[in-house]
Amino acid sequence: MRPVTSACVGIASALAASSLLLTAPLAQAQSARAEQVAAAETIGVYPPIQGSSTWDRFGQSPASSHHRVFSNWGYVNDWAVDIYQNPGATVVSPFGSKTVSGHPVNVTVVTVRPGCATGNLADGGYRIGLEATDASTGVVVGRADVMHVNNKPAAIAVGAGVGPWTKLGETGRFRYSSCYQVNGDSGAHIHLEVINKTRYSCYVSRAAGTGLADTTVVGRVGTVNSGPQQAC
Template identity: 75%
Template sequence: MPPRRAARLAIVSVLSATAALLTAPISHAQETRPARAQAADTIAVYPPIQGPSLWDRFGQTPPSSHHRVFSNWGYLNDWSVDIYQNPGATVVSPFGSKTSAGNPVTVKVVTVTPGCATGNLADGGWRIGLEASDGATGAVVGRADVMHVDQKPDAIGVGATVGPWTRLGQTGRFRYSSCYQVNGDTGAHIHLEVINKTKYSCFIARPAGTGLSDETSVGRVGTLNSGPQQAC
């Protein structure tokens, strides 16, 4: 097993809460999440890019304020961030392979669609939505939308199960548009959005331009945060 996934096998404790694109159908400020039972375990979230990448390269996309574009289960996603790497880097699932209790994580594809409102892949590539479940209990813990994916393989379709190293596509540079305002290869990025099934997930705060490896945890799902865009 590659060291990245070995590093994802367990996180010791549940972290507590601290601290124009598509139009989402519902405001997070107006929502009330259903009082369903919360999953007992959490799952780490990692950069959806194999190898090195950069967190919020230009300091314009911190998850505490970055726009959230997509919705799942009728709710606007909890937080988002742009993670940068030049075109051609392999895109993978951001979910760890084990829960905090050591249970296996099952990840399946729930969304495959052009990411931009125009429906044109040239404007911003694919949005691939992934759902992470506790493989021991079957409980759905959270989802992630991975946006601006280029060169998606035909096998990546709704219903497919993906492993931690399954290739979802690659980073790409798309034409300049309201959906993708990038002027050079250094601006190529993956727009990552994350949401809990119940309550709220959290991100791990770090300075703009921080270098990441594919073993660097950037957040968690299954946490009991009280609201969106909160740090772990």
């Protein structure tokens, strides 16, 4: 659990003044964090592949247990899943363009680097990290790491703003390694990881091999789940 706790102030009258001085900065910081939780709005998470794709095609990467490789804000991401499409499909941001109440969403690139620990793009392509912010309130709601991206455009760099159909790159087939154990084009996929700024995001549970469309919601950020790898 990402901690959101209440500050305690001593009640003894003799210690009240000094207690307040010592705890005021902590109380203010924790109050601000609690307010951010309350202010955050839910944003839908969609397949990071334009057009049709497949959820956990081979039943080997359910979101309930799939390995989470990356971290944001000092925490391991909340959930992960593999979403499949043959090489050459356009990869896009998974974040919706509006919050649940209609606020516009800004998405910014925060990470661009080789996704595999070897640092070699041939082993698994790029990891592109994206941050979603409620444009009406300025509250950062969540992040997503989109992994195994091929043919990344030069414009996709840290600090760039992207829309829902901005091309981040393409699906690709990389050489077989401990980072990418794929034997054929049907195994090409994007490894998607998602995390809330506070509390926990969730995924939409579905059977392995389920077909997805552009408008299929696969998860949500801005939710208040009690732990990682939970269904919405």
